[in-house]
Every structure is written in structure tokens, then in C-alpha cells.
Amino acid sequence: MKNQTAETDNNQQVKWQTLHYQLQDLLAGYVDGELDKQQAAIVEAHLAGCKPCRDDVQRQQALAFRLNRLGSQTVPEQMNQRLDQLMDETGNKHHQQPSWQSYFYQGINRITKNLRQLPLSPFYASGWVIALVLAIVLFLPVKTHTLVKTGSSHIPMIDDVLAQYQQLSHASLPVSDHTEKTVLPANWPDAHLLASWATTVGGASARVFAIRRGDQVLFQFRINEAVFFRNATVRQAVARRGQYQFHHHNIMVIAVPEKHAGLLIVGPTHAIPAIQQIKHQPGQVDV
Amino acid sequence: MPLSSHRQKQFRTLTQPWRDRLYAIALRQADTVDEAEVWLQETMLRAWRDMDDLTDTITTYSWLLKILDHVIADDRRRSHRRRQIALVVNVDDNVLNRYAEAAPGPFEQLLQQQKDAQLLQQIRSLPENFRRVVVYRDIEGISYREIAYILDIPPGTVMSRLSRGRRLLATQLIKHAAIDLHGQQKKPSEQQSP
């Protein structure tokens, strides 16, 4: 009999301890009046018999009260001016891009949400990258901004590069990691490498090369060979004509095979070089 | 173009009133003033870009705070400075009870004596998950519901993190005060785990 009582006592103790720990997570809510009636009743019943929890509640109240009275901070005047200037510049930049307002942007906004998690901001970039960003804004013809909707080729890699091209013509370029030694996968006489960075196409890692051609900007994507040949339409087109083409309004994507890799070039249709003009570089495959 | 300048004006009206508070929050989590400025600028750029996401169901302030929160998280991820993930669950009552400063009266006194800078220092040293809810709730006075929206967590999690965060902060303050008062050597009556 005595043993049984001890066991019951022990059980009660374990139950009480468990409740004591569980309720600790509700104490903030009790202090802030965020508990529903039932929760509040349970907490109050426990508090009546638990000094550590009562102390905790009182410490939380004191802490909340004290923290609420912490002095606030204001943005220093010069910092405010820098911010104003930045926002003016940003606003004016988009000012030259009527499509900022258009429903196109809202569509692309969703598609490229993940892309835009990339460090696109000029604040993480060095000075020359900021210069490049400005260069892009100047060189991209207004025509490319009157895009309508992301067209779908129903080929993931093509849709990917199209979306990236359209998105990046509206934003800053990512920070480039190209060096003097970076070789363009496909070269032609008036191609000038602006920047290069890593990306994802068709679910595989890829490399982008931003190129200026006259006053136009094009992107070359060097992609994984497996991704490149995944689609039957692309395979057939390449077998027949040596390349695959996709048109979307005044934007064009061409897909040409390389040794152990695939190449996608995207840009304004009239700026895409003819396939005979393209000189493939033997360069290393680093996708 | 008039559309764009209208948008600019609208953006300014919406965001200008919140600049100081956003800056204060950034500053409370940044290591330097420069870092806080970069975060603030990045927040405004993203807000401008995503202005269309702002709907009637969210307040401008919590929308901006959510952006700032992401900016800070992205920055930390990028610079591999993610702070330690907190494993602290419950502070042992027995440990706290050994300190005279843990009793409600003395604790309140302790808080009044603490300078703002000292308090902020302790808040900054809290593990990230706890620090954010403590800053948003106790310093900024944001509701549980809005904090849940900003951090993308259920309101119940806001409550438990806040309970733990406050308990942790109180413990840190008590231990520090005890050391300051009694000198480095004097420890509470028994050996305590760190």
C-alpha cells in the first residue's frame, strides 16, 4: 500500500514537471495577454503553485517594460541623403523602362522570384560592376523592353534562358567573376564580353556570358550537354540544321551544340549572329 | 514619364515614415553602422522592386520589416556569418535561483540600472531566432500575428521563442550583473554549468 502511494506521488511529480516545462513556452503569451481563455486558466492554476514560473512571469514583465523604453535611433542626415539619391537614381532608371509598370513585369516577377534572390544589388559589387550595370541600361534598346509576356517554348532550358534574359534586362547584372582569361564559348568579330557568372539552366548549373554587340546586349549560356540534348525537338533541329531556334516577339534564342556542352544564345533577333559567323572556342568546359 | 514619377511619389509616401524605425532595427542587429546602412538601402531597393506585392492585408511597416529581415538573413548567409543555432530550451530554475538578482524585485532594479547600450549588447548576443522575436516584440511592439507573418512561422512559435528568448536574456543579464557586482571570482554557492 505504501509503495503504491509513493508511486502515485512520483507520477504526480513527473506530470507536474512536464506541465511546468510545457507551460514555460506559454508564459510570454500570458504576460502579453495573447492566450485564449482556456490556456490562461491552465497557466493561472499552475502559477498558483509554482514560484519559479511566477518569478519568470515577473521577470518577463519587467524586461518587456524596460525594452519598450529603449531610446530610438534616427537615420543620420547624410545617410538619409544617400538613400534619397539612391532611390531617385533607381526610380529614374526604371523611368526609362516603360515596361516596369506593365503586366509583363508582374508575370516575370513571379517566374524569376528565385533568380532575384541572387545578389543583384550594386551594393555588393565593386565599382566596375556598377559601371557595367549602367552600361547595360544604356545599351539595351528600348525595343527589348516592350516585351509582352514570357513566351513558352515548352522546353525548360529555352524558357529558362529567355526568362533570365528578360529579367536581367530589367535589373542589375549579377556580380561578374570573369577575368582576362575568360574565353567566350562562341565568338564573332564584334562580340565584347561584359560579364560572366554562374547560374542554373534546366535544373543544372550553367555559365552566362553577357556580351555587347554594337549597341545590343546578348547572353550566351554554356550548359550541360545532357540538358542540351534532352528535348526531342532540339535534337531533331540540331541534326537537320545544326541549330535550334526559338522566336518570341523580337527576342530570339538559338541553341548550338559544342564539344561536350551546349550553347544557348539569346538576344534581340537582329543582333543574333548568323551561325556561319560564330567561331567556337575550344575553351575549357566549366559548367 | 508621369507614371514612373507617380510611382516614385507613392513609394516615398509609403516608406519615408518607417525609415528611422527600420534603421534602428538594422542597427540593433548589425555589427557596424555601415552594415546597417547597407541593409537599409538594400531593403528600400527591394521594396521598390516588389512594391506590387504590397496588398491591403498587410501593413506597410510589417511588409518592410519582412524585407529587411530577409535582407539581413541573405547577407548573413552570403557572408557565412550565420549565428549559432540555439539549443537552449529551458533554463534550469535551480541555476537562476542561486542568484539573488533573479528574484523579481532585485531583477527590476537591475534592469533600471542597465544602460541602453548594455542591454542592446546583451540582445545582440542572443541566438538569432530569439533575438529577432525579442527585438520585434519587446522593442518594436509588433503583434504576435505580424511577427508570425514577418518570420513565416506559426503564432505559437512566436510565443515559445519569445518565452525562451526573454528567459535567456534575463539569465544573461543576471549572470553578468552577478559577475560585475561580486567580481569575476565569486560564483554562486554551487558550481554551475555554463
Ligand SMILES: [Zn+2]
Ligand atoms: Zn512552473
